[in-house]
Amino acid sequence: MGNKTNGILALLGLGALAYWKYKKSTPEQQQVVKDKINTAKDNLNKWGNDLKSKANDAASQVQSKIDEAKTKAEDSLS
Template sequence: MGNKTKGILALLGLGALAYWKYKNSTPEDQQAVKDKINTAKDNLNKWGNDLKSKANDVASQVQSKVDEAKTKAEDTLG
């Protein structure tokens, strides 16, 4: 059995254990887990949006530099 298979089986085992523990916990504990998941999802979405915004800013700056270089090249040649 390869390392990938062992890793997948380990993840499945951990998932099954987490699911069993969640189902046997109190409603308050279940709500706490849901809240943590929602918070993590919100943080991940915020991080993704920030990353997208920064990438767009960099792309904008690069495009400005390219346009500036084109203008200088045209002025020099023209």
């Protein structure tokens, strides 16, 4: 349990340090940080959408294979 607590405290400390440094920076430097965050967010959203699309494609392929197997099984029983 100690490691988890220390990890959380370390993250909080880093967050506080980053926030303090951000607030003390110039508006130009703050804009650079905002741009980097927005770019990272856009890339993450794009990656998530690509992953979701691939998962949906795989699911539809599996469903079509299942439907095909059902049809073959029904035809062989007839």
